[in-house]
Amino acid sequence: MWDNSFNAMSTKFVLIFFCLLGLSMTNHNPDVGTVIDSYNGVPIYYNGFFKNTSGRNITEDGYNLGLKWQCIEFVKRYYYEKYNHQMPDSYGHAKEFFDDELADQEFNEERGMLQFRNTRRHMPQIDDLIIYDASEDNPFGHMGIISSIENGKIEMVQQNMGTKTRQELILAEYNGIYTIADFNVKGWMRIIK
Numbered sequence: 001m002w003d004n005s006f007n008a009m010s011t012k013f014v015l016i017f018f019c020l021l022g023l024s025m026t027n028h029n030p031d032v033g034t035v036i037d038s039y040n041g042v043p044i045y046y047n048g049f050f051k052n053t054s055g056r057n058i059t060e061d062g063y064n065l066g067l068k069w070q071c072i073e074f075v076k077r078y079y080y081e082k083y084n085h086q087m088p089d090s091y092g093h094a095k096e097f098f099d100d101e102l103a104d105q106e107f108n109e110e111r112g113m114l115q116f117r118n119t120r121r122h123m124p125q126i127d128d129l130i131i132y133d134a135s136e137d138n139p140f141g142h143m144g145i146i147s148s149i150e151n152g153k154i155e156m157v158q159q160n161m162g163t164k165t166r167q168e169l170i171l172a173e174y175n176g177i178y179t180i181a182d183f184n185v186k187g188w189m190r191i192i193k
Contacts, residue, residue: 029046029048029162029163030046030163031046032045032046032047032048032052032054032069033045033046033054033068033069034046036163036165037157037165037166039078039145039147039157040078040082041081042074042077042078042081042082044074044157044158044159044165045068045069045074045159046069046162046163047068047069047070047159047160050138050160050161050162052069053067053068053070054067054068054069055067055068056068057073057077059080063080063086063090064076064090064091065077065080065090066090069159069160070159070160071094071142071143071144071158071159071160071161072093072094072097072143073159074158074159074160075129075143075144075145075159076090078145079129079191082127083191083193085112085191086112087110087111087112087113088109088110088111088112089110089111093139093140093141094131094132094140094141094142094143095131095132095133095134095140095141095186096141097111097129097131097141097143097189098115098131098133098186098187098189099111099115100186102115104116104117104120104122104187105120105122107192108189111189112191113129113189113190113191113192114189114190114191114192115187115188115189116128116187116188116189116190117186117187118179118180118185118186118187118188119177119178119179120177120178120187121176121177121178122178123149123171123173123178124146124149124154124171124178124180124188125146125149125190126146126147126148126149127145127146127190127191128145128146128188128189128190129143129144129145129146129188129189129190130143130144130145130146130156130180130185130187130188131143131185131186131187131188131189132182132184132185132186133184133185133186134184135183135184141184141186142158142160142161143158144156144157144158144159144167145157145158146188147166149171152170152171152172152173153168153169153170153171154168154169154171154180155167155168155169156168156169169181169182170182
């Protein structure tokens with residue numbers, strides 16, 4: 001005879017197994033190249049695995065937006081569509097867009113943007129570009145755009161992070177010094193309007 005406690009555990013295990021199986025069968029990702037969000041009318045596409053590429057996205061006037069549907073492609077497409085901004089050097093990995101040799105609040109000529117180091121006196125603004133350095137899991141770095149700043153937090157909108165198009169980050173301030181408190185943030189860049 002089976003012990004009643006064993007039967008109860010077996011029943012719970014079977015229910016949990018079928019619930020998880022059902023979730024995995026219904027929780028599928030969209031096809032690569034599917035619009036999954038937008039920011040100010042600029043679409044954000046699903047890329048699947050972060051190293052996927054689907055060819056290069058070039059504008060009608062020949063400007064290189066980047067590899068479809070990487071993080072860089074969204075950022076450059078956003079600035080191109082919203083501000084008609086073309087970076088003088090439109091190539092490189094995300095981490096390379098931030099020039100480590102420049103001082104804080106110095107103009108980055110390769111990207112045509114003003115550059116700010118993380119942990120300085122200048123607060124980020126909406127539509128600033130956040131740049132991450134490489135990490136153990138991602139040797140290329142990452143980038144996104146600040147879409148809101150409120151109550152000590154910023155929202156970053158991004159492409160090529162699976163289906164996670166928006167991420168909330170802490171914006172710490174101490175004695176007038178601002179820090180985006182997330183691992184490997186090099187800093188942010190701003191179009192001069």
